Amino acid sequence: MFMVAPRTAAVLTRCRINRLTHLDRVTGEPLRRYEHPHPGSLIHVDVTKFGNIPDGGGHRFVGRQQGDHNKRTTPGLARSADRNLRTGTAFLHTVIDERSRVAYAEIHADETAVTATAVPRRAITWFTARGVSVERVLSDNGSAYRSHA
Structure with missing residues (x-):
């Protein structure tokens, strides 16, 4: 000690x-x-990637046979060219107010520039409806945020 x-x-x-x-x-x-004087002075935008899990659990939790069955019975899974089911990836787009730490989040199937620019617009509308006027936006240099939109 x-x-x-x-x-x-x-x-x-x-x-x-x-x-x-x-x-x-x-x-x-x-x-x-860094601290900001009031809500809305800075919001932080980011995207996190997660693997989708089929309804009922994936093969690592319930075993290969049951996991494959769960994949086949889960609606909305994409198929690859060789007809195997793919659980795919979900992209969690988050917008966090740096002062109050209030978060706005949406789950999408991609992180394209169109999606990445639409999410902050909807988030700003959401914050505005709650009386917060957004002054600045911070993001990393992810490919979706480097578009000219």
Whole structure:
């Protein structure tokens, strides 16, 4: 156990660096978090990819035979060229207000530029209906967000 003098502990607490979780592991510098003055000053847009699971569970949970049966009986699964069922991928488009942490999310079958630009438009409409006016939008440099739309 690491012990420090009471005075040192008070100074570290006052500077908000008394816990290792408050420090960057690489540099040892205090973490700097950006904060915004009010809801809507910045919203963050991102996409996460998930594999679809057939109704009743996939083969890793219920076994290969039952998993294949669940695939065949799940409506709406796409078929590949060789006629095998594909569970496919779902793309979760999220829009989060950086101040209040209120989130808006939609699930889509793709992350094309058309979808990626339509989701924030609907999210801004959703936020506006709740009295939040959006000032800025932040996204990563994902391919869907680099379109000219």
